Amino acid sequence: MEDKIKTVGLYKSKAKNVLATCRILVEQYDGEVPLTREELMALPGVGRKTANVVLSIVTDFKAIAVDTHVFRVSNRIGLANSGDVRNTEEDLMKNIPQKDWSDAHHWLIWHGRQICRARNPLCDRCFLIKNCLFYRQIG
Numbered sequence: 001m002e003d004k005i006k007t008v009g010l011y012k013s014k015a016k017n018v019l020a021t022c023r024i025l026v027e028q029y030d031g032e033v034p035l036t037r038e039e040l041m042a043l044p045g046v047g048r049k050t051a052n053v054v055l056s057i058v059t060d061f062k063a064i065a066v067d068t069h070v071f072r073v074s075n076r077i078g079l080a081n082s083g084d085v086r087n088t089e090e091d092l093m094k095n096i097p098q099k100d101w102s103d104a105h106h107w108l109i110w111h112g113r114q115i116c117r118a119r120n121p122l123c124d125r126c127f128l129i130k131n132c133l134f135y136r137q138i139g
Contacts, residue, residue, distance in 0.1 A: 017045030035059055048086070056102055064092045064101045069112025076116060076134035 001015035008014060021043045025031055034040055035058065040051035052063035064070070066085045070092075074080040080091035096104045115122050116134075123135050 014045060017043075020044040021046070033058065035061075037061075048089075052089075056105075062098050062101055064089055064096070064105050066092070067109065068118070069116075070105060070108040072118060073108045073112045073116045076132060077128050078131065078133045 001019055002011055005011045005015055005018075024043060025033065033054065034043075035055065037048070037051045037055060040046050040054055041048060046054075049065045049067055052061075052065040055061035056063045056065070066074075066089045071080075071085055071088050074088055074092055075082065079095050080088040082088045082091055092104070093101070112118075115126050121134075123129055123132070123139070126132065126135075129135050
């Protein structure tokens with residue numbers, strides 16, 4: 001497994017977790033993926049973000065998965081005002097209409113990777129610059 005995912009960060013522990021999760025799914029869930037956040041988060045290597053992604057794709061469960069990009073962008077542009085992932089998720093759920101959560105999640109990831117990068121953000125290319133709290137601090 002490790003050689004298949006070597007380009008992924010922390011590939012050794014992720015490979016171990018994938019194999020352990022596969023065993024659990026076969027032995028305890030008859031090969032089916034559980035459909036509650038609690039059961040998903042009990043699987044090796046699955047945290048709230050991954051559980052939210054799985055549930056929002058596989059079911060009608062509404063969630064916003066907060067990864068590093070979503071966290072950074074949402075706090076920089078004022079959609080969230082938090083120093084931790086869980087509170088950022090709660091801020092986003094309050095500030096974005098539920099029907100838009102999935103699209104917002106994907107947009108924030110894209111924007112964080114392409115424009116609002118952790119190092120050397122491309123503020124001059126950002127259409128949110130006039131409303132950006134981060135830009136006001138550094139600009």
